[in-house]
Amino acid sequence: MEKILELKNLKKHYPIYGGVFKKEINSVKALDGVDLDIYRGECLGVVGESGCGKTTTSKAIIKLHDPTSGEIIFHPKDHKDSYDIARMKPRHMKKNGLRSKLQMVFQDPTTSMNPRMLVKNIIAEPIIENTNIKGKALEDRVVELLEMVGLTRNHLYRYSHEFSGGQRQRIAVARALATNPEFLVLDEPTSALDVSVQAQILNLMDSLRKKLNLTYMFVTHHLLVVKYISTRIAVMYLGKIVEIAETEKLFENPVHPYTNALLSGIPSTDLDIEKKRIILKGDVPSPLNPPEGCRFHTRCPFAIELCKKKEPVLEDIGNHKVACHRKDEVQELISKKFA
Numbered sequence: 001m002e003k004i005l006e007l008k009n010l011k012k013h014y015p016i017y018g019g020v021f022k023k024e025i026n027s028v029k030a031l032d033g034v035d036l037d038i039y040r041g042e043c044l045g046v047v048g049e050s051g052c053g054k055t056t057t058s059k060a061i062i063k064l065h066d067p068t069s070g071e072i073i074f075h076p077k078d079h080k081d082s083y084d085i086a087r088m089k090p091r092h093m094k095k096n097g098l099r100s101k102l103q104m105v106f107q108d109p110t111t112s113m114n115p116r117m118l119v120k121n122i123i124a125e126p127i128i129e130n131t132n133i134k135g136k137a138l139e140d141r142v143v144e145l146l147e148m149v150g151l152t153r154n155h156l157y158r159y160s161h162e163f164s165g166g167q168r169q170r171i172a173v174a175r176a177l178a179t180n181p182e183f184l185v186l187d188e189p190t191s192a193l194d195v196s197v198q199a200q201i202l203n204l205m206d207s208l209r210k211k212l213n214l215t216y217m218f219v220t221h222h223l224l225v226v227k228y229i230s231t232r233i234a235v236m237y238l239g240k241i242v243e244i245a246e247t248e249k250l251f252e253n254p255v256h257p258y259t260n261a262l263l264s265g266i267p268s269t270d271l272d273i274e275k276k277r278i279i280l281k282g283d284v285p286s287p288l289n290p291p292e293g294c295r296f297h298t299r300c301p302f303a304i305e306l307c308k309k310k311e312p313v314l315e316d317i318g319n320h321k322v323a324c325h326r327k328d329e330v331q332e333l334i335s336k337k338f339a
């Protein structure tokens with residue numbers, strides 16, 4: 001399989017300033033050492049509770065911010081070189097034709113759309129910025145994009161506020177596709193929509209990925225959505241990835257205690273297999289001072305002394321990558337404790 005992106009020990013710490021001299025006194029460790037390979041053509045789902053760092057990861061990839069440290073290696077198609085874009089300046093990325101290859105669709109399209117702009121201009125804007133296409137050819141391209149997302153030429157001269165939430169999300173997808181990207185980050189793209197509309201947008205995204213050979217990172221905390229759309233899933237907890245596996249493998253055989261807890265929260269009528277309900281104690285600790293050792297140890301029902309001292313690394317165990325000292329015993333521990 002061909003890698004499109006590699007995140008290597010990626011960190012994003014937001015400094016907190018205080019005291020008379022407004023010095024840095026601490027930092028929010030939003031991402032604290034993320035290692036992740038993303039393969040061309042896949043839909044990688046990223047799940048985890050609110051605040052675990054999903055959006056911070058998305059924003060680092062599409063360059064809405066620079067990470068504090070680590071690498072983001074991008075392997076664009078038809079380039080003989082790969083690029084560490086982690087700290088590359090937007091101007092430099094544009095010059096190399098990289099900027100337009102990585103795009104994002106947000107949860108709420110209204111924030112990324114000027115209500116005073118016509119749909120035609122919303123979609124044409126990135127084309128004008130990145131190419132020399134003008135006039136009739138530009139309009140034809142915008143119509144082609146509208147049709148790709150299930151809209152028509154009749155929508156060209158309307159304003160975004162005239163559309164429903166689902167239609168606005170289609171316009172946002174058309175805009176994201178305008179520059180022929182290779183990689184799309186979809187950050188909770190359907191969570192503001194009604195369930196029936198959600199399904200339509202998910203189907204659209206799924207067919208576009210296959211048709212245009214796109215790669216997605218699909219961020220959500222909705223596990224059934226991610227199960228439906230993703231080919232592989234990464235589970236995040238407090239700024240780190242704790243488990244990655246193919247979707248089917250993860251749902252059939254979750255290994256990390258946190259993944260088990262997340263999946264056991266889904267009503268069993270929505271799953272093919274019965275899961276033992278694992279209730280986690282307490283809240284997610286603050287990313288200002290994440291726990292020493294395994295950062296899940298304060299809530300893990302199976303924590304031992306070692307977990308408080310030593311941080312587990314993400315290890316390949318065949319079909320899964322898991323960061324847990326007790327990965328080989330978890331299933332047995334769950335059967336005993338929650339029988």
Ligand SMILES: Nc1ncnc2c1ncn2[C@@H]1O[C@H](COP(=O)(O)OP(=O)(O)OP(=O)(O)O)[C@@H](O)[C@H]1O
Pocket residue numbers: 014028029030048049050051052053054055056057221287
């Ligand atoms: N600009 C910022 N300054 C300081 N802290 C921030 C900033 N942006 C995000 N954070 C913090 O970083 C952590 C990770 O935030 P992030 O938005 O990536 O979480 P998330 O997984 O996307 O959550 P959600 O599911 O709620 O969208 C959170 O603790 C958040 O409060």
Ligand code: SF4
Pocket residue numbers: 256257258294295296297298300301302303304307312323324325326327
């Ligand atoms: S390393 Fe320890 S605390 Fe962390 S998930 Fe595994 S058993 Fe639980």
Ligand SMILES: [Mg+2]
Pocket residue numbers: 054055056
């Ligand atoms: Mg988010």
